[in-house]
Structure formats: C-alpha cells, structure tokens
Amino acid sequence: MTLPTAPLGTNGPVVGIQGLGCMGMSEFYGPTDTAEALATLDAALDLGVTLFDTADVYGSGHNEELIGPFVRANRDRVVLATKFAIERRADDPHYRGIRNDPAYIRAAVDASLQRLGIDVIDLYYMHRRDPAVPLAESVGAMAELVQAGKVRHLGLSEVTGDELREAHAVHPIAALQSEWSLFSRDVERTAVPAAAELGVAFVPYSPLGRGFLTGAFAAADQLSADDYRRYLPRFSGDNAADNAALIAPIQKIAAERGASAAQVALAWVHQQAQVHGLTVVPIPGTRKRTRLAENTAAAALTLTAAELAELDPIAGQVAGNRYADMTFTSAGRE
Numbered sequence: 144m145t146l147p148t149a150p151l152g153t154n155g156p157v158v159g160i161q162g163l164g165c166m167g168m169s170e171f172y173g174p175t176d177t178a179e180a181l182a183t184l185d186a187a188l189d190l191g192v193t194l195f196d197t198a199d200v201y202g203s204g205h206n207e208e209l210i211g212p213f214v215r216a217n218r219d220r221v222v223l224a225t226k227f228a229i230e231r232r233a234d235d236p237h238y239r240g241i242r243n244d245p246a247y248i249r250a251a252v253d254a255s256l257q258r259l260g261i262d263v264i265d266l267y268y269m270h271r272r273d274p275a276v277p278l279a280e281s282v283g284a285m286a287e288l289v290q291a292g293k294v295r296h297l298g299l300s301e302v303t304g305d306e307l308r309e310a311h312a313v314h315p316i317a318a319l320q321s322e323w324s325l326f327s328r329d330v331e332r333t334a335v336p337a338a339a340e341l342g343v344a345f346v347p348y349s350p351l352g353r354g355f356l357t358g359a360f361a362a363a364d365q366l367s368a369d370d371y372r373r374y375l376p377r378f379s380g381d382n383a384a385d386n387a388a389l390i391a392p393i394q395k396i397a398a399e400r401g402a403s404a405a406q407v408a409l410a411w412v413h414q415q416a417q418v419h420g421l422t423v424v425p426i427p428g429t430r431k432r433t434r435l436a437e438n439t440a441a442a443a444l445t446l447t448a449a450e451l452a453e454l455d456p457i458a459g460q461v462a463g464n465r466y467a468d469m470t471f472t473s474a475g476r477e
C-alpha cells in the first residue's frame with residue numbers, strides 16, 4: 144500500500160496524506176534508539192510518507208540536525224516542515240519564550256537552514272503566536288523569506304480562526320498545524336471552519352493524544368522520569384486513570400475491525416476531512432518502523448457512521464487540559 148496524496152493549501156506542496164512527526168526522536172517522550180529512528184525515516188518514504196515534521200525547539204536544534212542527512216539524501220522526495228517561535232536558553236533548560244518579531248524570525252530561519260544543511264525549507268511554521276507582536280508584521284517577515292528563496296510555503300500553529308484569516312490576507316497560508324484528535328477537539332470551534340473556508344490544509348499534531356489513544360497508558364508512573372508527558376494534566380494523577388477508561392470504545396471498535404486502537408484513532412482524524420470539508424494530513428509521531436507501518440495503514444481504514452457516533456462523546460469527557468498552561472494555545476485566545 145502506498146498513501147494517497149493531497150496538496151497543502153491552494154498552491155502548496157503535494158504530500159502523502161499522512162506525515163511523520165519527528166519530535167520524539169530527540170526529546171520529550173523518553174529514550175530513543177537513534178538507529179531505529181533513522182531507519183523509520185527511510186521506511187516512511189517507502190510507504191509514501193513525504194511530509195516530515197520538525198522544529199528548531201525539538202532538542203534545541205538536535206532534531207533538525209538528526210534528520211538533516213536524511214532530508215539531504217532524499218531532497219526531491221521529502222517535504223520538510225520546520226518551525227520557529229519558541230526560544231530556549233542554554234543556561235536555563237526550563238526557559239521558554241515566545242518570539243514573533245521579524246529580527247528573530249530572520250535569524251531563526253538561517254539557523255534552521257544551517258542545522259538541516261539545506262538551501263530552502265518547504266514549509267515554515269510559526270510555532271506559537273505572541274499576541275504582543277502584530278500578526279501582519281510577523282507574517283510579513285515570513286513572506287519576505289519566501290521572496291528571498293529561503294522558504295517555499297508558510298504555515299501557522301495554534302492560531303484561532305480569526306488569526307488564520309488575518310494571516311492569510313497577508314500571504315497565502317498552506318497549512319495550519321494544531322492539536323486535533325479524539326481527545327482534543329477545541330480546534331473545531333474556529334480554526335477548522337476557517338481553514339475549510341480559506342482552503343488551508345489542516346495538519347493535526349498529536350493525533351494519537353501523545354500516545355494515550357493507543358491504549359498504552361494507565362498511569363503517569365509508567366513514564367520515564369524525563370518524559371515531558373508527566374507534566375501534562377491528562378497524564379497526571381487521577382486524570383490518567385480516568386482518561387484511560389475513555390479508551391474502551393476505541394479498543395472495542397479496534398477489536399471488531401481487526402485493527403489497533405492507534406489505527407482507529409488515526410482513521411477518525413483522517414475522516415474529519417469529509418466531516419468538515421478540508422484537507423487533513425495528520426503527523427503521528429513514532430520512532431519505530433513497526434508502528435509506522437501500523438499508523439500508515441490507518442489511512443485505508445474507514446469507520447462507519449455508527450462507529451464515528453460511538454467515538455463522538457469521548458473528547459467531551461477528557462479530564463485535564465491539553466497543556467498545563469493554555470496561554471499560548473489557540474483555545475487560550477478564543
């Protein structure tokens with residue numbers, strides 16, 4: 144099986160309708176077998192995955208450096224997406240600042256290009272919005288990167304529907320990347336309708352609920368000490384057990400269909416394309432070839448209307464927010 148393709152935005156690149164999130168290969172989700180992670184990148188291309196997602200913040204540049212050789216070796220087949228806006232400091236591992244000012248953007252793109260070892264980024268996202276900087280100013284600076292040939296297409300992450308409209312009026316936006324899954328459906332309020340109206344593709348991140356929807360978690364103490372999910376409300380304390388109980392209908396449908404829970408969760412995300420009338424290209428993250436094959440096969444699984452209805456109430460019952468601090472999410476500004 145090879146994945147069907149779809150364009151990102153009106154004039155954007157054509158990609159396999161499921162991408163690969165590379166974040167966990169460098170940070171956040173516990174120890175990584177680097178050789179297996181790199182083999183997963185090659186296996187993805189063989190299965191028709193062409194959109195590879197990274198960011199300058201993942202591992203403080205490590206993730207871009209890690210996947211750079213793979214991107215360069217397959218430059219004509221890979222659609223490389225990276226992001227700017229989350230600033231870190233070498234002397235303070237916990238520091239996170241949001242930067243949208245043009246001078247920061249110009250420096251960030253050059254640093255990403257250098258780490259990746261390429262001349263042009265296919266899709267460059269603003270990772271988080273700083274409301275203190277006018278959006279038109281930031282998107283204007285991003286548009287100048289397109290004119291300068293450093294970036295091919297523009298994207299945004301975690302913006303509201305109104306912000307997407309405002310940005311799109313400055314320069315065409317190919318893709319909106321925000322969290323969207325059976326556990327996280329707040330984007331359906333304003334971002335999804337705006338993307339559908341403007342012809343912007345939706346790239347759901349954490350489509351497996353950061354692994355929760357696969358049925359792999361029942362308690363936070365299952366996570367390694369440095370796993371970032373320990374700090375997320377949904378993985379903490381009583382919430383973890385309450386949320387684990389919500390997976391039952393996903394597992395039931397999976398058993399009936401001879402699929403895995405991860406496949407049912409991903410099939411649900413893919414089918415939101417028909418429900419909302421827009422292009423949807425989820426980017427599940429994995430560092431393992433077996434899981435990659437499993438996740439890619441989910442694009443061929445079609446849930447029935449009765450199954451979709453059975454899954455519909457889950458998001459409304461989830462305990463805990465997506466992040467401990469929702470300030471810089473789209474939901475925090477709606």
Ligand SMILES: NC(=O)c1ccc[n+]([C@@H]2O[C@H](COP(=O)([O-])OP(=O)(O)OC[C@H]3O[C@@H](n4cnc5c(N)ncnc54)[C@H](OP(=O)(O)O)[C@@H]3O)[C@@H](O)[C@H]2O)c1
Pocket residue numbers: 163164165166167172196197270300301320321347348349350351352353354355357359405406426427428429430431434435437438
């Ligand atoms: N724009 C943003 O603000 C933002 C935020 C978060 C993430 N992202 C992007 O979105 C990508 C995906 O999101 P995510 O990685 O946070 O979450 P996700 O895709 O929902 O889940 C990833 C987790 O699920 C596990 N997993 C994957 N497939 C599995 C399967 N078939 N069975 C069991 N477990 C499975 C992975 O472990 P293994 O790796 O061990 O398989 C990993 O722990 C990231 O890599 C990143 O590129 C963007």
